[in-house]
Amino acid sequence: MIKHIFSDMDGTLLNQHGKVSPGNTTAIQQAGIPFTLVSARSPRQMLEAIQTLKLTAPQIGFNGGVIYQVKAGQLQVIEDAPIAFEVVKQVVDLMEAHFPDTGFSLFGLTDWQVTHMDDGIAFFQEDMPQKPTVLDPVFWEQPEPIYKITFCVLKHDVMDGIVKLLQAAKLPGVAMQKSSDIYLDITAIAAKKSRGVNYIAKREQLDLSETAAFGDGPNDIPMLKLVGMPIVMGNGLPEVKQVARYLTADNAHDGVGRGIEKFVLGE
Incomplete structure (x- = not known):
C-alpha cells in the first residue's frame, strides 16, 4: 500500500x-x-x-x-543544504573578473537576487512569479543562505566560456548541471x-x-x-x-x- x-x-x-x-x-x-x-x-x-x-x-x-x-x-x-558562503563569493568574484557584463541569479529561501539585469535575466523573469532584486553590497556583511545559483545566458559562446571557467575553478562541495543550452544551475552537492x-x-x-x-x-x-x-x-x-x-x-x-x-x- x-x-x-x-x-x-x-x-x-x-x-x-x-x-x-x-x-x-x-x-x-x-x-x-x-x-x-x-x-x-x-x-x-x-x-x-x-x-x-x-x-x-x-x-x-x-x-x-x-x-x-x-x-x-x-x-x-x-x-x-545551502551552498557554502565562500563558494557563492568565489562564483561572484570569478564572474566579475571574467564575464562582468553577464548577470546571474542567487536564490535564497524566498528571495531572488541578481548581480545585475541583462537580457538573460529579462528572459528568465518572464516565467517567474516574482521580480528579482539587484544584489546589495550589504549582503556580504550579513549573508543569508543561498541554495541555487542560476545562469540564464542567451549567447551560446558566452555560456560555453562560463561553464569552462567554473569547471576549471573546481568549486568545492557543489554540483553543476545544465538543464538546457541557456540554463546552468549550481547547487550544493548534497x-x-x-x-x-x-x-x-x-x-x-x-x-x-x-x-x-x-x-x-x-x-x-x-x-x-x-x-x-x-x-x-x-x-x-x-x-x-x-x-x-x-x-x-x-x-x-x-x-x-x-x-x-x-x-x-x-x-
Missing part, C-alpha cells in the same frame, strides 16, 4: 501551460495520500501549486537543497531529489516500498529508483522510461492524476 507520493513538477505534474490541471488536482485531493512536490524550483516558485493542491506534507525544493512545509502561508524549513525523498521517508517512518514517485527527466532517475512504485510520464525520455514500473499519460493529459487512479489506488 502506497502511503506517500512524490512528484516532479515541470514536465510531470504541471501541464504545457505550467499549471496544475483540474484533473490532477481532483485526483490528488481525492486520493488522500500525503503528496510531496520534488523540484529544482525555489519554494516561492512552488507555492502556487502547493496552494492549488492544498498540500500539508513536507515539500522538496532546489532539487533537495531544502525540505520545508507551508503553514499558515509561511515557509518553515525542516532541513537544508542537494539531490533522492536525498529529499529518503529524508522524508525516514522522518515519517515509512518503508520505501510504501512510496511512489512520478518523473520525466534524467534528474528524476535516482528518485524513481529509490521508491517502491516508480511511474514515468508518457512524455518522459527513453532512458527514464527504462526505470519505470508503470507508464502513465503525458503531462498535458493529467498523467499524474491518471497514474494515481490506475496504479497507486488500483493495486
